[in-house]
Structures are given as C-alpha cells and as structure tokens.
Amino acid sequence: MAQYDVVIIGGGPGGYNGAIRAGQLGLKTAIVEGRGKLGGTCLNVGCMPSKALLHASEMFEAASGGEFAKLGIEVKPKLNLSQMMAQKAESVEALTKGVEFLMKKNKVDYIKGWGRIDGPGKVVVKAEDGTETVLETKNIVIATGSEPTPLPGVTVDNQRIVDSTGALSLPEAPKSLIVVGAGVIGLELGSVWKRLGAEVTVVEFLDRILPGTDTEVANAFQKILGKQGFKFKLASKVTGAAAGDKQVKLTLEPVAGGDAETLQADYVLVAIGRRPFTQGLGLETVGIVPDKRGVIANDHYKTTAPGVWVIGDVTSGPMLAHKAEDEAVACMELIAGKAGHVNYDIIPGVIYTKPEVATVGKTEEDLKAAGVAYKVGKFPFLANSRAKINHETDGFVKVLADAKTDRILGAHAVGPNVGDMIAEICVAMEFGGSSEDVARTCHPHPTRAEAFRQAAMGVEGWTMQA
Ligand SMILES: Cc1cc2nc3c(=O)[nH]c(=O)nc-3n(C[C@H](O)[C@H](O)[C@H](O)COP(=O)(O)OP(=O)(O)OC[C@H]3O[C@@H](n4cnc5c(N)ncnc54)[C@H](O)[C@@H]3O)c2cc1C
Numbered sequence: 001m002a003q004y005d006v007v008i009i010g011g012g013p014g015g016y017n018g019a020i021r022a023g024q025l026g027l028k029t030a031i032v033e034g035r036g037k038l039g040g041t042c043l044n045v046g047c048m049p050s051k052a053l054l055h056a057s058e059m060f061e062a063a064s065g066g067e068f069a070k071l072g073i074e075v076k077p078k079l080n081l082s083q084m085m086a087q088k089a090e091s092v093e094a095l096t097k098g099v100e101f102l103m104k105k106n107k108v109d110y111i112k113g114w115g116r117i118d119g120p121g122k123v124v125v126k127a128e129d130g131t132e133t134v135l136e137t138k139n140i141v142i143a144t145g146s147e148p149t150p151l152p153g154v155t156v157d158n159q160r161i162v163d164s165t166g167a168l169s170l171p172e173a174p175k176s177l178i179v180v181g182a183g184v185i186g187l188e189l190g191s192v193w194k195r196l197g198a199e200v201t202v203v204e205f206l207d208r209i210l211p212g213t214d215t216e217v218a219n220a221f222q223k224i225l226g227k228q229g230f231k232f233k234l235a236s237k238v239t240g241a242a243a244g245d246k247q248v249k250l251t252l253e254p255v256a257g258g259d260a261e262t263l264q265a266d267y268v269l270v271a272i273g274r275r276p277f278t279q280g281l282g283l284e285t286v287g288i289v290p291d292k293r294g295v296i297a298n299d300h301y302k303t304t305a306p307g308v309w310v311i312g313d314v315t316s317g318p319m320l321a322h323k324a325e326d327e328a329v330a331c332m333e334l335i336a337g338k339a340g341h342v343n344y345d346i347i348p349g350v351i352y353t354k355p356e357v358a359t360v361g362k363t364e365e366d367l368k369a370a371g372v373a374y375k376v377g378k379f380p381f382l383a384n385s386r387a388k389i390n391h392e393t394d395g396f397v398k399v400l401a402d403a404k405t406d407r408i409l410g411a412h413a414v415g416p417n418v419g420d421m422i423a424e425i426c427v428a429m430e431f432g433g434s435s436e437d438v439a440r441t442c443h444p445h446p447t448r449a450e451a452f453r454q455a456a457m458g459v460e461g462w463t464m465q466a
Helices: 013-024 040-045 047-064 081-105 184-195 215-228 321-335 364-370 385-389 418-430 435-439 450-459
Strands: 002-009 029-033 109-112 114-117 122-126 132-142 146-148 176-180 199-203 231-233 236-243 248-254 261-265 267-270 274-276 308-310 349-351 356-361 374-380 396-402 408-415
Touching (some): 002 013, 013 040, 013 081, 132 321, 176 261, 184 199, 184 215, 184 267, 215 356, 215 396, 364 374, 364 408, 408 418, 408 450, 418 450, 435 450
Parallel strands (some): 002 132, 176 267
Antiparallel strands (some): 349 356, 374 396
C-alpha cells in the first residue's frame, strides 16, 4: 500500500499548486484527479477557456466593429467558430500538459481516478476501469472545487439551456442569448457571444449588477455595457424555462411583484453562481459535515477531522483561482511545520471584459458600514494619454485610503487592462503602503498605469493631469 505525507484530492489550482509546494518542501505527495486531466475547473472549463474566447472575440469585434477601420486597417473578417474553438482547446491541452509536467518535476505522483476518504489517513481511488487503489497518508487535503449552482425551475440540458461549461462550447454563434445572473461569469461569457453577434439580455434577481463590487464601479460598468448593446432586466425573477428545438422561452416576473413576462432566445446561459463540490467524497467516514451551502469550514485550512485539510472553492471565501492557489501554498507550509498565511484583505477580483473591471480591498460601502473615515482619489481614463491615443477612454480608477493614516484600504477600477494593473495596488497594500507611496512612485509614461498613480495623487487632492 502506497504511503504518503500528503494526498490531495482534486487537481485544480488549489490541488496542483498545493502539490507543487508540497513537492518543493520535500513532502511525499500524491494528487488524485477524476476528470482525466489536471487543472480543474480553471484550466478545463473556467478561467482559461473563457479567456481564450474573450481574447479571440475581442479581436473579431475589433476587426468587424469599426475599431480597426478607425485605426486605418481595412479588413472584412469572417467568423470561423470551429477554428476559434480549436485554438481554445489546443491552448487548454497545452496548459494541462504543463501542469502534468510540473507534477513530475516536483516528484508528485499523479493518480487518475475519483478519490474518496475511507476513514482517517486513507484515500481510495477508483480508476475509470473500476479498479481501486488505496493510499495511506499522514495528511489528506480536500481540494475538490465547485460546480455550477442550479436554478430551480430551469433544467440545464447543455443544448439550448447551458451552464458556463456549455456556453464555452456553443456549436454556433447565437443570434440571441439570455444570461441569467449578472455576475462575473455571466458578463464575461455574455461579452464573448455579444461580440460574435448575439443580442444579449442579462436577467438578474438583484437590482444591480455585480453584487459585492464597489457600487460606483458597477454602475459605471453597467452603463458601458449598455453602450455596447447589452440589455438588462434587473430585479427580475426567473420562474421557468421551456427549451424547444431552436429557441428557449424564459418566464420571469418582477421581484417586487407584477406581471409575468416571457423572453425568447436561441440560448439561455444560467450563471447564478457556483457551489462547493463534495459528492462521493466520504466525508462521513471522518465526521466532516459541510454547512447548508455545502461549504467545508476550516480553521487555518484544518477541518474538524484531524489530519484532514481543505482549500479552494470547496471552503469559505471568494471562489477564485488565485485564492485557491494562495491557500494551497499556506496549507502545505503549515503541514510542513512552517508559518503559512493568506491575507484575505488583499485578494483582487477581475472581470476580463472590455473594458476590464478590477477591485481589491474594501469598497466604499464596506468602509461606510464599518464607520471607517476614508479619502477618495479618482482619475478618468479619458485623461490618460495612452488610453486616449488607443481610443480606450471608458472608465476610471478609484483609490480609497484611511483618512488619518493614508494607508490604502482599497482600489476599484473599470478601464483598459486594469486587471493587470491592480497588482501594483496589491503589492502596495501588502507592504502597508499609503496613497502617497503610490503617488510618489515614478511610473513609466505613457502607460495606463499612470491612471492609478494619478488616482492615488487625488487622495491628497493633487491629481495633476485631470
Ligand atoms: C467560466 C469560469 C470562468 C472563471 N474565470 C476565472 C478567472 O478568470 N479567474 C479566477 O480567479 N477564477 C475564475 N474562475 C473560478 C476558478 O475556476 C475557480 O475558483 C478555481 O478553479 C478553484 O480552484 P479549486 O482548485 O478550488 O477547484 P477546481 O478548479 O474546481 O478543481 C477541483 C478539481 O477536483 C476534482 N475532483 C472533485 N472531486 C474529486 C474527487 N472525489 N476525486 C478526484 N478529483 C475530484 C474536479 O474534477 C476538479 O478538477 C472561473 C470559473 C468559471 C466556471
């Protein structure tokens, strides 16, 4: 029987990054993955394929929607959806193979099959052919991730009514698409199909898009999406969906009460969130009881069962790949007797639309609710020379800092490439930096990053270029 220091169940960003770190720390490690490929939701049906389609559709729209022509490039693009899907699949395949290579490099055993805990220190792995392997281990790490949350009254068939996985592989560019849920995944995938020609209507239960995001940024973003042609039906509750051969009829009613309405579209994407995945995991054999939402609680990644740890989407906190990755590192360091730690105040969130949305730290609403006195510095991309020259002037950056100490408490932005640039604020915050630290740091010119500097200057009222 194989003996390990750590057996990780789940090969997503939590699992595979954990395996790499465990290998680096000299722990004898195995990673168990049931889907036949490493990389989890993120590489196979999440972050990476969505970004592949966002990039390709952005290029298509730039070529067909007038942006190229404005720059003096005249082309007549034609959509080749199967090639767009093929390049996505090729990139995903290369990434999953890369992760497999990293397992070998770090001397991690990759065991294919579905794992289940079978009492303390024991994991049984069932391979595709039905054979079972028993692994004995000092530590079990649960990294089984999440799955789409179902919507009562609406059956996802992944034909006409799709979840995010189905929406990443539609067989045709729809003429019309209804997205249920105005969160990150719905708006990203809605953008993909919008750019490829679909009329997109977003139906949301709440009276705003992107709940939890800084309200000013979310409202500005909604306006920008509106200009792009997105239609929104907010404060609307979906009550049912009937899929025909070519179209879906979706019924909804106002949350506040009122007349029901029927919308019709070629496809409906249900993107109302994700829930932890623990099916068949044998949690009962070690006495772990997830909460009502299926979340396995943790205390510094320890579950209630000795020797069983939990990281990533299946435990509390934002369902993000980089959060899973950071927890993985901290968890392995704790297992190895080191001081693993994650700073949950500095976990950025990005929406990879055009323009992008990026946020980190506290929102204005958070600070008001906590009674924290703060100052705001803002800068519009309209006044940023690089954005202006590139015709990408939608959006702004906002930096929030403590009114007394000037320590940065959060930053929120909508605009070109803000997803990459928010990392500068993350680093500043991690060092306990002030708005003045960012404002007095020399930034290269001309870059969009200067917008962050100018916003930071604005905290003390000396924004120079607007
Ligand atoms: C469309 C979409 C786009 C996204 N875009 C982004 C993004 O841009 N940025 C971002 O940060 N996040 C994004 N996410 C979220 C991100 O994918 C998740 O937060 C991340 O994958 C979580 O990592 P994880 O390791 O916890 O779980 P997962 O990636 O879900 O991996 C868990 C793995 O465990 C396996 N597994 C489960 N049970 C067992 C078992 N019993 N035995 C063996 N294997 C098992 C599963 O097959 C799966 O491969 C996106 C998600 C979706 C759906």
